[in-house]
Amino acid sequence: MAAAVPQAGGQAPPASVVQRKSRTGYVLLFPGMAWLAVFFAIPLVTLFATSLQSPIEGRTGRYKPGLEIGNYASALSEYWPQFLRSFLYAGVATVLALAIAYPLAYFIAFRAGKWRSLMLVLVIAPSFASFLLRTYAWKTILADEGPITSTLNALHLLPDGRILNTWIAVIAGLTYNFLPFMILPLYAALEKIDPRLIEAASDLYASPQTAFRKVTWPLSMPGVVAGTLLTFIPAAGDYINAELLGSPKNRMIGNEIQTNFIEYRDYPTASALSFILMTIILVMVFTYIRRAGTEDLV
Amino acid sequence: MSDETRQVDDLRMTSLTKKFGDHAAVDDLTLTIPAGSFFALLGASGCGKTTTLRMVAGLEDPTSGSIFIGERDITHLRAFERPVNTVFQSYALFPHLDIFENVAFGLRRRGVKDVKATVESMLELVELSPMARRKPTQLSGGQQQRVAVARALINRPDVLLLDEPLGALDLKLRRQMQIELKRIQVEVGTTFVHVTHDQEEAMTMADTVAVMNSGRIEQMGHPADIYELPRTVFVANFLGQANLIVGTRAGNAGADVVVSSFGQSFAVPSERVFAAGSDLIVGVRPEKITILDLVDAGRVPEHHNRITGRVTDVSYTGVSTQYLVKAPWEQELIVFEQNVVVGDRSEVGDEVVLHWSPKHTFGLDGSSGTTVGVDPEVLELEAVNQSLVADDAEA
Numbered sequence: 001m002a003a004a005v006p007q008a009g010g011q012a013p014p015a016s017v018v019q020r021k022s023r024t025g026y027v028l029l030f031p032g033m034a035w036l037a038v039f040f041a042i043p044l045v046t047l048f049a050t051s052l053q054s055p056i057e058g059r060t061g062r063y064k065p066g067l068e069i070g071n072y073a074s075a076l077s078e079y080w081p082q083f084l085r086s087f088l089y090a091g092v093a094t095v096l097a098l099a100i101a102y103p104l105a106y107f108i109a110f111r112a113g114k115w116r117s118l119m120l121v122l123v124i125a126p127s128f129a130s131f132l133l134r135t136y137a138w139k140t141i142l143a144d145e146g147p148i149t150s151t152l153n154a155l156h157l158l159p160d161g162r163i164l165n166t167w168i169a170v171i172a173g174l175t176y177n178f179l180p181f182m183i184l185p186l187y188a189a190l191e192k193i194d195p196r197l198i199e200a201a202s203d204l205y206a207s208p209q210t211a212f213r214k215v216t217w218p219l220s221m222p223g224v225v226a227g228t229l230l231t232f233i234p235a236a237g238d239y240i241n242a243e244l245l246g247s248p249k250n251r252m253i254g255n256e257i258q259t260n261f262i263e264y265r266d267y268p269t270a271s272a273l274s275f276i277l278m279t280i281i282l283v284m285v286f287t288y289i290r291r292a293g294t295e296d297l298v
Numbered sequence: 299m300s301d302e303t304r305q306v307d308d309l310r311m312t313s314l315t316k317k318f319g320d321h322a323a324v325d326d327l328t329l330t331i332p333a334g335s336f337f338a339l340l341g342a343s344g345c346g347k348t349t350t351l352r353m354v355a356g357l358e359d360p361t362s363g364s365i366f367i368g369e370r371d372i373t374h375l376r377a378f379e380r381p382v383n384t385v386f387q388s389y390a391l392f393p394h395l396d397i398f399e400n401v402a403f404g405l406r407r408r409g410v411k412d413v414k415a416t417v418e419s420m421l422e423l424v425e426l427s428p429m430a431r432r433k434p435t436q437l438s439g440g441q442q443q444r445v446a447v448a449r450a451l452i453n454r455p456d457v458l459l460l461d462e463p464l465g466a467l468d469l470k471l472r473r474q475m476q477i478e479l480k481r482i483q484v485e486v487g488t489t490f491v492h493v494t495h496d497q498e499e500a501m502t503m504a505d506t507v508a509v510m511n512s513g514r515i516e517q518m519g520h521p522a523d524i525y526e527l528p529r530t531v532f533v534a535n536f537l538g539q540a541n542l543i544v545g546t547r548a549g550n551a552g553a554d555v556v557v558s559s560f561g562q563s564f565a566v567p568s569e570r571v572f573a574a575g576s577d578l579i580v581g582v583r584p585e586k587i588t589i590l591d592l593v594d595a596g597r598v599p600e601h602h603n604r605i606t607g608r609v610t611d612v613s614y615t616g617v618s619t620q621y622l623v624k625a626p627w628e629q630e631l632i633v634f635e636q637n638v639v640v641g642d643r644s645e646v647g648d649e650v651v652l653h654w655s656p657k658h659t660f661g662l663d664g665s666s667g668t669t670v671g672v673d674p675e676v677l678e679l680e681a682v683n684q685s686l687v688a689d690d691a692e693a
Contacts, residue, residue, distance in 0.1 A: 199357050200390040202377040204404035204453070211378075214403075218394045 051271035061265035068268065075272040079256050083280070086252040089167070089242075090235035093174035097182040097231050098224065100175070105186035105223070106216075110195065123183050135173055135244050142169050142245070165247040173241035181230035189223025190216075225292050233281055253277055306333040307368025309354065309457050309489060314363035316349050323349040325513030327363070331457075331506075336483050336490045338504030340497055342536070342673075346513040347493045348387075351459050354491065356380045367456050378407075383450035384459040388466050389442050391434035397421070397445055398430040404453040420452040423482065440471045447479065451486060460492040464499060476502050497537050501525065509533050511671070525583070529572045531662050534581050535671035541587070541631045542668040543580045554656055560627040564603045566661040577664030584632040586658040589621060592649040604653040607631065609644050619643055623652060 051071055053063035076083075108119045126134060142148060142163040152158050163169050193216060201211035217224075239254030246252075253273060260270035309331040316324040324346040331337045339347040352358035354365055356377030364373045372380050383404065391400050402417045410416070421427045424444040434442055443463060450458055463479070464472045480503050483490045494500050500507045501521035508518040509532070517524055517533045528534035534542060545559025554565040557578045564580045571578070582603070590597060598604050610630060611622035614637075621633040621644065633652060644650055669677060 194390065196386055196388075196390040197392060199377070200384070200386055200392070201403070203355055203357070203382075203384045203386075204449070205378045205407035206403075207378055210407060215392060215394075 047271045047274060050267050051275050053268045055268075061267075063268060071268045071272040072276065075269050076276060079253065079273060082251055082253045082256050083276070085250070086236050086254070086277075087280075087284075089171055089174060089250075089252060090232050090238075093171050093178065093235050094182075094228050094232040096171070096175045097179050098228060101179060101182035101186050101227065102220075102224075105183050105190050108183075108187055109190035109193075120187070123180050123187075127180060131177060132240060135177065135240055138169070138173050138176065138245060139164060142172070164245060165250075167246065167250050169245035170242050170250045170252075173245045174235045174238060177238075177241065178231040178235050181234075182227040185226035185230065186220065186223040189220045189226075193219045221292060225289065229285060229288075233285070236281060237277060306487070306489065307370075307456060308333050308366075309491070310366040311350075311354075312364050312366070314350070314353060314365065315361045316346070316353060316358060317361045322513050324353070324360075327513070327515065329508065329515065329518075331489060331491060333456075333489055334487050335506055336480065336492065336504045338492045338494060338500035338507045339510055340494060340500040340507055340537070341510035342495055345510045347495075347510050348461060350510075351384070351461055351491065351493045354457065355382055355384045355459055357384075381456040382459060383453050383455040383457075384461060385443075385446045385450050385463045387461045387463070389434075389446040391442060391445055391449070393434055396431050396433055397426060397437070400434065400445055401449045401452055403449060408453070416452060420448045423451075423485070424448045439467050440475060443467065443475060444478070447482065451482070451488065454486075455488065457489045457491060460490060462494055463492070464494075464496075472499070479503060501537070507537075509536060511536075526658075527570060527660055528581070528662070530670075531579060531666060531668060532671035534660070534662065535669070539584055539632055540581050541584060542662070543625075543629065544664055544668060545578050545580055546664075547576045547578050555661060557661065560625070562605065564659065565601070565656040566659045567656055570657075570659065571661030573661060573663035575663065575665060579662040579664045579668060581660045581662055582654050582658055584620070585618075585634040585636075587631070587633045587652050587654045589623070589633050589635055589644060590651050590653070591644065592651055595651045598651060598653040599655075602653040602655055603659060604651055605631065606649070606651045609646050609648045609650055612643065612646055614643075621650075623650060 049065065050063070052066055052068050053071075054066040054068040056062045056064050104123075108116055108123075112119050140146065144162050144164060149158070149163050152163070153161060158168075160166055163172070197215055197219070198211050201215045202208070206214060236252075237254050239252060239258050242250050242252040242255050243258075257270050257273045257277075260266045260273065311327055311329045314324055314327040314329075315322060323344075327346075327350060339350060341347045349358060353360050356372075356375060356379075360373065364371055366372065367381060372382075392403065395403070398417055398421070401420055402413050405413045405416060418427065418430075421430055424447060426441060426444055426448065429437060429441060429445075434445065437445065443466075446463070447460075460479075464475050467475060476499060479490075492500070492504060504521065506518065507521050507524055509516045509524065511532050517529050524533060525537055528537065528540070531542065534540040543559050543564070545557040545564065548556045548558040548563060550556065550568065551565060553567055553569075555568050555571050555578075557564045557566060557580050559580065566578075566580060573579075580603075592606065595604075595606075605623075605625050607623040607625045609621055610624050611620075613620045616637070618634045618636050621635065622630045623633055624630050631652065
């Protein structure tokens, strides 16, 4: 696209100017790179080193540098159910969030008219209260004697007779907490779609359902990919929802990392768990993006 | 494309009305568009032409009235059930599909077999075969336009609707596409309904032009017929340019109606007068007028209408010269003269005589003024010019 426009006068700029320009680039890059080095690269290396440490005999919470690959094996064999549960909960929460967010984002983008801005503000508004506080609020909402639980119980819809301290509450909490991260990218993608494309589809014999399947949905794919990633990744590593809304039977991998770090002071295991989680998520994300065929769009 | 013979039917609208609130965008429109014709709906923005098109396409529900193709009432069919396809303004090509899939879209929805061969021959028709696997954004405006035509036409609709299809193209490309579209229409024989605000485009392409104004059709017919014999002031002004001189009916002379205005009289054949009242407007197109130096006034044929005046502006445009001539009653008349003879031009300030044949004159209803249908911006400019001239005169 960039056509070579001849400079006025037809001369190339002197070499010193070119050099100064490229130096400016590095100078501008420096703060960001420094930030990444100090707060991302170094901690990551430290974390990795920690994950390979071995305990010092007789001194709990003290470790010496090492190459204890076995930490990974033991972490996996001990905590694989929590890993599975984390991805299961996060996956279900992501699907639920997509199911709730898509119609809502669609409505805001195409039908809300003058209410559009207000609705967007309402989507973001809960984020003004702290994450922890909102999750505590769900404890009250889903409490055993609360209106929701009693209503569902009266209809005999709850297998355990309660919501709080079950997987239902954990998934509900995850879905709720990460919903805005699903809605906003979806809205951004849908809002960009020219409504005339949908008219064109219907002009070309596509029923409303087909028009959605063949035009709206594929064009909203960037939003779907971004939204599901922004929901799934933090949800898989979350521990607050399981901690506050679940029972010990619903512990996710985040809970185990936290407990290992803070309570058992088993830093190598906690670090190994973190690394395993990170790796699995990375692999899943890359597979997913490749499947969705939108590397260039994310 | 056409080895099977196909029954093509007329598109008919009866008392079609569309109201947005109290405003009637389309007002009791009854219209038959013959099968296989290239029909243009011409009008300024907001005249209801696009609304009419959208109602035919099924993208807008009429408030009342009906739409038929042949004897089939399609008024209440949904857009995707109608045998009608649209070339949208700025094309609305699917950005996530390549050219081939864009063109194949309608065929695939209808489950037509042999999509590949059909799409390939359609791409050939619009000369885009090498572009089949490109995405729409990788194409130029003119190419995108042809994809839009191909995507609609491939479905062999009973009627092809074109909504300002050339509006986004630059002038030169537009001319080229006008010819191209006309060629395609002749080749496939489908009824084309073309909505445009560009009078030249409508006249070049269509075999029937309907001039629309505030939701109604002002006049309809072959472009030449409408141009030569406009029936309303709106049409006279909107389609090309016209000199319109207000006057009153002063009687008849043989087959002519005599109109007197500003102390002069003009003859208009009575079959070219479209008003019953006594207020008449005498009209003549600028290229029908001959301009002569006043000394040559003796050469004006006996029965011709004539005006003497003074040249106030001369613009040379290559093919022709355009004069503004101020009549004794201060009205400026436009005259186009073909540049057949070199060096025979009148100059600003020359006293001249204008004359034209009565059979090029038309008589219109004088009750609504002479400026209906003139672009408001042009009127504004004229007003500014007038006041500038007045200021000069004072100084």
